[in-house]
Amino acid sequence: MDDQSLRAKLAEYTAKVEKTIAKRPERKNLEHNRLYTPLDLEDLDYERDLGFPGDYPYTRGVQPTMYRGRFWTMRQYAGFATAEESNRRYRYLLDQGQTGLSCAFDLPTQIGYDSDDGISEGEVGKVGVAIDSLADMELLFAGIDLGKVSTSMTINAPAAVLLAMYIAVAEKQGVSADKLNGTIQNDILKEYAARGTYIFPPKPSMRLITNIFEYCSKNVPQWNTISISGYHIREAGSTAAQEIAFTIADGIAYVDAAIKAGLNVDDFAGRLSFFWNAHNNVLEEVAKFRASRRVWAKVMKERFGACNPKSLMLRVHTQTAGSMLTAQQPENNIVRVALQTVAAVLGGTQSLHTNSKDEALALPTEDAVRVALRTQQIVAYESGLADVVDPLAGSYYIEALTNKIEQECWDYINKIDEMGGAVVAIEKGYIQREIQESAYKWQMDVENKKRIIVGVNQFQIKEKPPEGLLKVDAAVGEMQKQKLAKLRANRDNAALKTKLEVLERAAKDETENLMPAILDAVKAYGTLGEICGVLRNVFGEYQAHVSL
Amino acid sequence: MDIVQELLAGSRLALARAITAVENEYDEAAEIMQKVYPFTGKAQVIGITGPPGAGKSTLTDKLAKEYRRQEKTVGIVAVDPTSPFYGGAILGDRIRMNELTLDPGVFIRSMGTRGSLGGLARKTVDVIKIMDAFGKDIIFIETVGVGQSEVDVIKASDTIVVVLVPGQGDDIQAIKAGILEIGDIFAINKADYDGVERLNTELEMMLELNPNNALWRPLVKRTVASRGDGVEDLMQAINEHVEYLVTSGELIRRRSIRTKNELLLLINDHISKQVMDRISLGGELDSLVNSIEDHQQTPYNIVRNILAEILR
Amino acid sequence: MEKRIRVLVAKPGLDGHDRGAKVVARALRDAGFEVIYTGLRQTPEQIAEAALEEDVNVVAMSLLSGAHNTLFPKVVNLLKDKELENVLILGGGVIPDTDIPALKQAGVAEIFTPGTSTAAIVEFIKANVK
Numbered sequence: 001m002d003d004q005s006l007r008a009k010l011a012e013y014t015a016k017v018e019k020t021i022a023k024r025p026e027r028k029n030l031e032h033n034r035l036y037t038p039l040d041l042e043d044l045d046y047e048r049d050l051g052f053p054g055d056y057p058y059t060r061g062v063q064p065t066m067y068r069g070r071f072w073t074m075r076q077y078a079g080f081a082t083a084e085e086s087n088r089r090y091r092y093l094l095d096q097g098q099t100g101l102s103c104a105f106d107l108p109t110q111i112g113y114d115s116d117d118g119i120s121e122g123e124v125g126k127v128g129v130a131i132d133s134l135a136d137m138e139l140l141f142a143g144i145d146l147g148k149v150s151t152s153m154t155i156n157a158p159a160a161v162l163l164a165m166y167i168a169v170a171e172k173q174g175v176s177a178d179k180l181n182g183t184i185q186n187d188i189l190k191e192y193a194a195r196g197t198y199i200f201p202p203k204p205s206m207r208l209i210t211n212i213f214e215y216c217s218k219n220v221p222q223w224n225t226i227s228i229s230g231y232h233i234r235e236a237g238s239t240a241a242q243e244i245a246f247t248i249a250d251g252i253a254y255v256d257a258a259i260k261a262g263l264n265v266d267d268f269a270g271r272l273s274f275f276w277n278a279h280n281n282v283l284e285e286v287a288k289f290r291a292s293r294r295v296w297a298k299v300m301k302e303r304f305g306a307c308n309p310k311s312l313m314l315r316v317h318t319q320t321a322g323s324m325l326t327a328q329q330p331e332n333n334i335v336r337v338a339l340q341t342v343a344a345v346l347g348g349t350q351s352l353h354t355n356s357k358d359e360a361l362a363l364p365t366e367d368a369v370r371v372a373l374r375t376q377q378i379v380a381y382e383s384g385l386a387d388v389v390d391p392l393a394g395s396y397y398i399e400a401l402t403n404k405i406e407q408e409c410w411d412y413i414n415k416i417d418e419m420g421g422a423v424v425a426i427e428k429g430y431i432q433r434e435i436q437e438s439a440y441k442w443q444m445d446v447e448n449k450k451r452i453i454v455g456v457n458q459f460q461i462k463e464k465p466p467e468g469l470l471k472v473d474a475a476v477g478e479m480q481k482q483k484l485a486k487l488r489a490n491r492d493n494a495a496l497k498t499k500l501e502v503l504e505r506a507a508k509d510e511t512e513n514l515m516p517a518i519l520d521a522v523k524a525y526g527t528l529g530e531i532c533g534v535l536r537n538v539f540g541e542y543q544a545h546v547s548l
Numbered sequence: 549m550d551i552v553q554e555l556l557a558g559s560r561l562a563l564a565r566a567i568t569a570v571e572n573e574y575d576e577a578a579e580i581m582q583k584v585y586p587f588t589g590k591a592q593v594i595g596i597t598g599p600p601g602a603g604k605s606t607l608t609d610k611l612a613k614e615y616r617r618q619e620k621t622v623g624i625v626a627v628d629p630t631s632p633f634y635g636g637a638i639l640g641d642r643i644r645m646n647e648l649t650l651d652p653g654v655f656i657r658s659m660g661t662r663g664s665l666g667g668l669a670r671k672t673v674d675v676i677k678i679m680d681a682f683g684k685d686i687i688f689i690e691t692v693g694v695g696q697s698e699v700d701v702i703k704a705s706d707t708i709v710v711v712l713v714p715g716q717g718d719d720i721q722a723i724k725a726g727i728l729e730i731g732d733i734f735a736i737n738k739a740d741y742d743g744v745e746r747l748n749t750e751l752e753m754m755l756e757l758n759p760n761n762a763l764w765r766p767l768v769k770r771t772v773a774s775r776g777d778g779v780e781d782l783m784q785a786i787n788e789h790v791e792y793l794v795t796s797g798e799l800i801r802r803r804s805i806r807t808k809n810e811l812l813l814l815i816n817d818h819i820s821k822q823v824m825d826r827i828s829l830g831g832e833l834d835s836l837v838n839s840i841e842d843h844q845q846t847p848y849n850i851v852r853n854i855l856a857e858i859l860r
Numbered sequence: 861m862e863k864r865i866r867v868l869v870a871k872p873g874l875d876g877h878d879r880g881a882k883v884v885a886r887a888l889r890d891a892g893f894e895v896i897y898t899g900l901r902q903t904p905e906q907i908a909e910a911a912l913e914e915d916v917n918v919v920a921m922s923l924l925s926g927a928h929n930t931l932f933p934k935v936v937n938l939l940k941d942k943e944l945e946n947v948l949i950l951g952g953g954v955i956p957d958t959d960i961p962a963l964k965q966a967g968v969a970e971i972f973t974p975g976t977s978t979a980a981i982v983e984f985i986k987a988n989v990k
Contacts, residue, residue: 107874107925111901119903122930123874196876196900201774236879323879327954327974360974362956363926428601436882443883447977456975465957472926543606543774546899548638548885561943564915572863636864636889642910643899649906649913656913660864660894 006039029450036396044399053389057297059290060390061348062313067386073351074376075152077319079104079129080363081476083139086129090144092366096373102152102353104128110197112158112532115480125476132484133527137165138172146170150181152317157199159186160208161531164519167220183224183273186212189250189422190229192542193431194236199532202423204539208514209254210261213268215515224273226254227317234277235323237439240284241405243277244292245412246431248299253422255304269300270310278340279321286392287401289347295409318349325360329455330466333357334371341379346392352376362469429545436548484527491525499524500534507538552583555682560655563682567657570674581674587681594686594786595705597693602711603737605644606773608688612648614783615686621653623679625672627691627701630660641690655679661697669700670813676704702730704806706799707789709733714743728754731766733785739770739778764792822858865893865989867918870907871900872935875925880952884920887978904931908938911947917989920950928955928963936967946990
């Protein structure tokens with residue numbers, strides 16, 4: 001059928017639909033068209049826009065065989081209380097067939113404070129494990145061969161310090177740094193924009209990040225030095241297109257900074273990775289994943305002139321949307337997570353964390369975590385969704401939506417470029433305001449029932465309070481304090497002082513790479529708070545930009 | 549003890565509540581001001597104004613810390629716009645002053661403009677007086693300075709610092725002439741951004757051309773408030789201005805003008821309030837309008853009659 | 861008289877999740893309240909002092925990190941020390957049902973958990989503010 005007759009047919013269909021709507025109105029507030037046809041794909045050029053899996057522009061995936069070769073890495077984010085307790089959970093997950101570790105740290109660790117700092121009160125061990133020094137890190141990975149697992153650490157502002165601790169633990173196990181596999185999140189820009197665990201102002205933070213890029217390219221070549229994260233931007237309320245647009249804009253800022261620092265783009269770009277959210281609107285999410293790969297490939301090739309194919313590939317870890325879990329009828333969350341898993345898998349993720357049903361209420365119990373992991377395994381082994389590479393390609397809707405999201409993404413990137421890049425856009429509060437607008441609109445849509453959330457604003461029931469939630473022992477803070485007191489009494493404090501002075505001098509000299517000095521201070525059992533304290537004194541602290 | 553005695557004795561709670569009474573126009577407000585008035589006139593009042601995003605709060609925060617190092621006590625009145633649609637406001641200036649919160653020598657109060665016609669300036673002046681009587685040495689008023697009522701607010705200061713940032717489009721042209729004319733000192737904040745030289749040149753040119761600058765030529769200073777750079781220098785400039793005010797007699801002249809304006813404003817407010825109270829009863833306003841439309845009366849004799857009645 | 865309900869919206873502790881706090885701040889603004897927003901990482905002492913200086917009617921705290929059992933009661937007690945007994949204290953965030961009775965016992969007037977509409981918060985404040 002040629003275009004002209006197709007247009008005529010479509011007009012006929014539209015006329016028919018009008019009559020039907022007159023009798024039976026359609027649901028309101030639907031974002032996408034009713035129907036997609038070949039007319040929506042008139043400009044689609046297979047080779048240019050899609051290509052083959054593993055080929056530019058990677059719309060269909062970054063590996064040629066995708067899940068036919070190997071499933072995605074099933075990686076459950078975990079960590080709470082003490083290093084000893086988290087170590088037990090890690091070993092349990094590895095026993096259950098999990099293929100990688102993902103460490104959650106408590107807030108004092110994420111913001112560079114020791115457990116005995118006054119500001120840490122009440123927070124120690126709550127949202128993740130408390131790590132005060134190398135001693136805690138040794139306990140965290142006791143009995144786990146760091147040469148065999150890949151470890152992802154959700155750590156940003158003090159990423160250099162935690163990476164140094166990991167390298168030091170490996171060294172003690174007899175594993176050299178070049179054998180280490182894993183990821184640090186290390187994405188400070190989204191902390192300013194959405195997640196809030198920043199320490200230093202943008203300039204020294206960007207320096208720490210490029211120092212890590214440089215150090216790892218020489219010494220820890222298999223390490224993913226950054227996980228540029230849209231996850232938290234989405235959790236803060238952004239739309240799908242905003243999630244990838246702001247994140248890719250952040251990515252551009254990191255690449256710019258590294259090139260400015262004298263690095264060759266192909267020396268580090270292959271170690272950049274991304275982190276997406278898997279939300280409830282399955283097909284929109286699939287289109288988002290596909291659009292993001294295409295945009296990044298173009299950015300790296302056309303803007304930065306990268307040549308190595310690895311530099312062009314957007315490799316992505318995914319987590320299901322925590323903000324979509326409901327405290328009401330928590331069992332329903334299992335279904336939500338299953339749908340989100342489908343979205344991530346059809347989107348072609350490289351690794352996945354699935355949330356547990358009880359996470360809108362508390363940290364997950366072991367049973368809930370197991371169901372979440374089983375969800376991934378059912379999708380992988382039973383559903384058939386992982387049997388064909390990018391199975392939705394060619395769908396009129398999916399391709400049209402991929403194009404639309406890509407276009408929205410470019411519009412934002414151009415706007416942010418005009419402002420002077422992501423760092424300036426964040427300092428001006430632009431990105432934060434865009435996210436807040438979307439978040440507020442979402443909330444009002446829910447309250448006005450323009451958007452239905454099952455069990456929250458419709459289909460509610462009277463519920464009994466949930467039982468059997470995980471409680472973090474309130475004594476964790478005390479235990480960490482005691483460990484710290486012992487550490488401070490038993491280490492060689494004079495030696496540490498010298499190492500911290502070296503670090504301070506290095507921090508003051510912008511041309512120096514900070515990693516060696518941090519590694520030395522870590523090995524001398526300097527605490528996270530002491531090391532970050534030295535850097536705080538030199539760098540100052542970030543003042544948030546808030547405009548509501 | 550009544551609330552004024554308490555605040556004079558140093559109660560921060562009484563200070564906070566006295567400010568609320570004035571802001572909400574509680575009945576006791578006039579009495580509070582009456583009692584507070586004899587204790588005013590000692591504080592040095594510094595106005596900080598400039599466009600949104602210029603870094604006013606951060607600069608105020610850093611200046612306050614400088615004054616604290618000299619053991620001066622500090623009051624800060626931060627004015628933010630009230631939403632004209634909802635009547636509410638988000639007052640976010642404290643965010644950049646959080647480190648000052650626990651300093652007992654600093655008292656910060658956020659105010660919404662609340663859409664009152666002209667009332668904002670009077671209330672802010674009263675809040676400054678209350679802080680002054682409480683014993684604050686330095687009082688900052690911080691506001692965007694858009695619109696006449698906010699310019700009036702800032703005019704209650706002895707020294708006005710206009711904060712600008714480079715690289716905001718057409719720079720000077722984009723900023724309302726209003727705040728440029730009233731600046732005693734210009735702080736070019738975020739002076740590590742591109743465009744600082746251009747803004748500096750434009751400012752200097754504009755100041756050259758201003759004939760009002762014969763006695764005091766406004767100073768232009770560069771700051772990076774986030775790092776504290778140039779803040780000491782800015783404080784020095786404020787001190788220079790104060791010295792000029794004192795030695796030239798300008799301080800007495802300005803304060804006298806201000807007292808006059810305040811008195812006129814107060815008279816104005818009270819009379820209009822009485823008039824409004826008198827004619828809003830039982831829809832009399834509407835019937836007066838009708839009588840004008842029916843040519844039974846003119847607006848002029850109505851006013852004359854009402855005033856005669858009220859002032860009798 | 862130009863009275864406005866004044867609300868301090870605060871994020872105690874180190875938790876950086878401010879989506880909820882910001883949405884609530886804006887909804888309260890749209891309901892005609894004056895909202896004093898103090899941003900992230902506020903200590904209980906800072907929250908109590910800001911409440912005093914701003915003479916607020918309501919202190920609304922949001923916390924998703926699990927530190928509520930430590931931090932909320934601390935704010936309540938500091939407000940009492942400052943003779944701010946009339947201030948309505950609200951909490952929100954990921955707070956298990958089992959923790960709520962003790963928090964209320966400690967002096968938190970109401971706890972709003974995920975899924976609460978902003979309209980419900982506005983109504984509660986209007987009905988209970990002193």
